[in-house]
Amino acid sequence: xxxxxxxxxxxxxxxxxxxxxxxxxxxxxxxxxxxxxxxxxxxxxxxxxxxxxxxxxxxxxxxxxxxxxxxxxxxxxxxxxxxxxxxxxxxxxxxxxxxxxxxxxxxxxxxxxxxxxxxxxxxxxxxxxxxxxxxxxxxxxxxxxxxxxxxxxxxxxxxxxxxxxxxxxxxxxxxxxxxxxxxxxxxxxxxxxxxxxxxxxxxxxxxxxxxxxxxxxxxxxxxxxxxxxxxxxxxxxxxxxxxxxxxxxxxxxxxxxxxxxxxxxxxxxxxxxxxxxxxxxxxxxxxxxxx
Amino acid sequence: xxxxxxxxxxxxxxxxxxxxxxxxxxxxxxxxxxxxxxxxxxxxxxxxxxxxxxxxxxxxxxxxxxxxxxxxxxxxxxxxxxxxxxxxxxxxxxxxxxxxxxxxxxxxxxxxxxxxxxxxxxxxxxxxxxxxxxxxxxxxxxxxxxxxxxxxxxxxxxxxxxxxxxxxxxxxxxxxxxxxxxxxxxxxxxxxxxxxxxxxxxxxxxxxxxxxxxxxxxxxxxxxxxxxxxxxxxxxxxxxxxxxxxxxxxxxxxxxxxxxxxxxxxxxxxxxxxxxxxxxxxxxxxxxxxxxxxxxxxxxxxxxxxxxxxxxxxxxxxx
Numbered sequence: 001x002x003x004x005x006x007x008x009x010x011x012x013x014x015x016x017x018x019x020x021x022x023x024x025x026x027x028x029x030x031x032x033x034x035x036x037x038x039x040x041x042x043x044x045x046x047x048x049x050x051x052x053x054x055x056x057x058x059x060x061x062x063x064x065x066x067x068x069x070x071x072x073x074x075x076x077x078x079x080x081x082x083x084x085x086x087x088x089x090x091x092x093x094x095x096x097x098x099x100x101x102x103x104x105x106x107x108x109x110x111x112x113x114x115x116x117x118x119x120x121x122x123x124x125x126x127x128x129x130x131x132x133x134x135x136x137x138x139x140x141x142x143x144x145x146x147x148x149x150x151x152x153x154x155x156x157x158x159x160x161x162x163x164x165x166x167x168x169x170x171x172x173x174x175x176x177x178x179x180x181x182x183x184x185x186x187x188x189x190x191x192x193x194x195x196x197x198x199x200x201x202x203x204x205x206x207x208x209x210x211x212x213x214x215x216x217x218x219x220x221x222x223x224x225x226x227x228x229x230x231x232x233x234x235x236x237x238x239x240x241x242x243x244x245x246x247x248x249x250x251x252x253x254x255x256x257x258x259x260x261x262x263x264x265x266x267x268x269x270x271x272x273x274x275x276x277x278x279x280x281x282x283x284x285x286x287x288x289x290x291x
Numbered sequence: 292x293x294x295x296x297x298x299x300x301x302x303x304x305x306x307x308x309x310x311x312x313x314x315x316x317x318x319x320x321x322x323x324x325x326x327x328x329x330x331x332x333x334x335x336x337x338x339x340x341x342x343x344x345x346x347x348x349x350x351x352x353x354x355x356x357x358x359x360x361x362x363x364x365x366x367x368x369x370x371x372x373x374x375x376x377x378x379x380x381x382x383x384x385x386x387x388x389x390x391x392x393x394x395x396x397x398x399x400x401x402x403x404x405x406x407x408x409x410x411x412x413x414x415x416x417x418x419x420x421x422x423x424x425x426x427x428x429x430x431x432x433x434x435x436x437x438x439x440x441x442x443x444x445x446x447x448x449x450x451x452x453x454x455x456x457x458x459x460x461x462x463x464x465x466x467x468x469x470x471x472x473x474x475x476x477x478x479x480x481x482x483x484x485x486x487x488x489x490x491x492x493x494x495x496x497x498x499x500x501x502x503x504x505x506x507x508x509x510x511x512x513x514x515x516x517x518x519x520x521x522x523x524x525x526x527x528x529x530x531x532x533x534x535x536x537x538x539x540x541x542x543x544x545x546x547x548x549x550x551x552x553x554x555x556x557x558x559x560x561x562x563x564x565x566x567x568x569x570x571x572x573x574x575x576x577x578x579x580x581x582x583x584x585x586x587x588x589x590x591x592x593x594x595x596x597x598x599x600x601x602x603x604x605x606x607x608x609x610x
Contacts (some may be wrong), residue, residue: 012409012512019406020419026480027422030437033448037440051448093333096326106323107316115331119338122591124348125583126563127570128341131358136336148337151330181322210430213545217571228432232549235436255446262436269428274421 038062038259042252061252062260072261074223075230078142079209082226086146086208087201093150094159094200099185101156102163120153133218144218145211145226152207155200162196163189199280206269231265234258348581354574361577368581377565384471385561388542391475393535400483401528404490405516423484431549438464438477438550470555477550478543489531490524497523526604533601537594540586562586 033051039058066072101112129148138144166189174184190197212228219225225233235258273280317324343358348368350361372378403423410416426434441448442463450460463469497519505515544563551559562582570579 008511013411016406016409017412017415019402020410020416023403023406023484024419024422027426027484030441030448030480034437034440093330097330100323100326103320103323106320112327115334119334119342121594122342122587124341124345124587125580126566127576127580127583128344128347129337130571131344131347131576132337132340147333150333150337153338181326185326206428210428210432212430212432213548228430231436232432235432235439255440258436259440262433262440266429266433270425273424273428277421277424 034259034262036259038256038263040253040256042256059252059256062256063264065252066257066260066264071222071230072227072264075225075227078224079226079228081142082145082211082215083205083208085142086149087205089146089150090152090155090204091197091201094152094156095190095197096185097151098156098159099163099189102160104164104168116153116156130217139218140221140224142219142224145214146208148214149207152204155203159193159196159200162193166192195279198276202273202276202280206273209269227265231261234261345580345584345587347577348584350577352576352580354576364577368577369585371578372582372585377560380557381560381562381565384558385540385542385563388471388474388547388559388561389539391471392478392543393532393539395475396479396483396486397528397532397535399479400486401490401524403483404487404494404524405520407487407491408494408520409512409516420484423487425484426481427485429481431545434477434481434546435549438473442473464550465552465554467555467558470551470559474543474546474550474559478546486531489527493524493527494520529604530601533597533604537597538590539593540590 029051036051036053039060039062040053041057041059041061097116100106101109101116103109106112133139133144133148138147170188170192171184174188179187210228211226212232215224215226215229216232219229347358347361349363349365350358351364351367352358352361356362407416407420410419440446442450444450444460444462447463449463454460461469463473501519501523502515505519510518540562542561542563544561544567547559547561547564548567551564563586566579566583566586569575569582
């Protein structure tokens with residue numbers, strides 16, 4: 001009886017881990033191909049389906065070319081400004097609102113929750129928001145990309161729910177000691193909220209890093225475009241002329257250049273999220289389920 | 292705003308908070324209202340401003356006259372949309388792509404969660420989980436690049452393989468038959484790992500005593516999954532499905548904006564992309580706003596309805 005059971009168990013484990021292996025292969029293979037193409041020299045590009053590269057014949061030329069191109073430097077700088085500036089604005093706006101709305105005794109709290117909920121549930125679409133931003137004269141200003149999404153309503157409520165889980169005794173004790181509410185927020189509440197701050201911070205930062213639509217919508221000046229928009233232009237061949245010129249001097253194909261720029265654009269996110277993973281699994285569930 | 296405002300010392304020396312009585316709200320909670328001030332100004336401008344501007348759905352919007360100065364035209368913009376040849380096509384594409392993602396994606400996410408939950412190899416499992424989350428953090432621009440290098444006729448892996456096998460090349464991204472399949476599968480590729488999180492969490496919440504009892508009774512692993520794990524996450528699965536149905540009109544604007552092209556409008560154009568083209572590219576602000584407003588209203592109704600059903604269902608399921 002026991003033997004059959006463990007044999008059963010063995011087959012079962014093979015099937016389950018086989019599913020995981022399959023999922024992993026499907027996830028990694030396309031990204032692997034992008035990486036291989038990015039380091040394959042021009043003359044070998046048509047061999048081996050772009051899944052392997054001769055270890056002696058790879059080249060980092062495509063990266064060197066992309067990273068030293070003036071449009072990359074501009075776009076990278078813009079992306080950093082948008083991500084860090086945007087994140088700072090997000091937290092500056094979201095944290096105080098979430099904290100104030102987490103105070104159960106706050107008079108008018110229900111009405112304020114309602115005010116926050118309405119735009120979340122009812123979205124009149126793109127054009128009315130576009131008219132607000134252009135009406136403020138924010139075109140060709142990086143603020144047009146950073147400010148309109150300053151508070152994500154869902155993020156704010158997730159954060160509020162997390163704050164509400166913190167035992168009131170902590171805040172009460174500080175109040176009795178004469179601490180100001182701002183002091184309590186910074187010295188009592190935030191140190192207890194590291195998981196949720198990292199989670200929401202990551203969500204916001206990823207959103208800014210990946211944003212390409214609002215920059216296209218509001219920024220006409222090519223010098224203001226962030227990295228994803230540059231990548232889009234390269235992929236769609238919108239400004240390959242610049243790159244073709246480069247191409248004549250180099251060993252690198254347009255394909256490698258595309259692959260390298262894809263890889264560079266996704267790299268920062270790939271490096272950051274695994275470190276915050278254990279927090280966001282916990283954090284997003286804490287608020288998510290109760291919504 | 293220090294101690295004296297927040298606390299009143301009663302006769303017994305026990306501190307008591309003052310939060311009752313009119314007029315005291317501002318004194319006791321002033322700091323919180325101050326914290327809310329800038330966010331509320333932001334809400335007024337960027338969240339309620341658009342609601343005010345939505346009135347141009349009922350106007351013949353002229354940039355020079357502005358939102359308030361443009362003449363009212365009643366429901367003309369809505370009529371134009373409903374009677375246009377695009378209406379049914381857009382509705383069909385939007386619902387089809389959305390439902391396709393939900394119906395195919397949800398079971399795969401549950402399957403992945405089961406595999407993760409049952410695997411007894413800890414480090415491998417953790418690695419698989421980390422990799423499965425990755426695509427969720429990638430932008431659709433990056434995804435488009437990956438898709439190009441996989442699917443395009445001249446540089447795509449699939450076409451290279453097809454040609455090596457003697458087949459002919461297919462332009463998957465510009466073929467109206469293939470395009471919806473590419474949209475649905477690439478969305479599943481990107482989001483399945485992320486969606487599995489919530490099912491995995493629901494599974495860890497199941498009472499382990501049930502599994503032990505089943506084991507004593509001689510149930511196989513498969514029987515335990517079918518009779519314990521799946522019923523254990525049923526409520527969560529149904530709740531998620533209902534909430535997703537509430538946003539069924541969001542078929543993935545960024546994804547389609549990034550990957551579609553004129554040849555695939557017939558099967559890939561959705562309400563949001565149409566609104567973008569009509570409004571931003573063709574300056575039909577009134578018409579585009581009417582369609583956005585229509586979508587927003589239906590969306591509101593759907594979210595509200597499915598939320599209620601989910602809440603009722605969860606109650607019924609739990610008690």
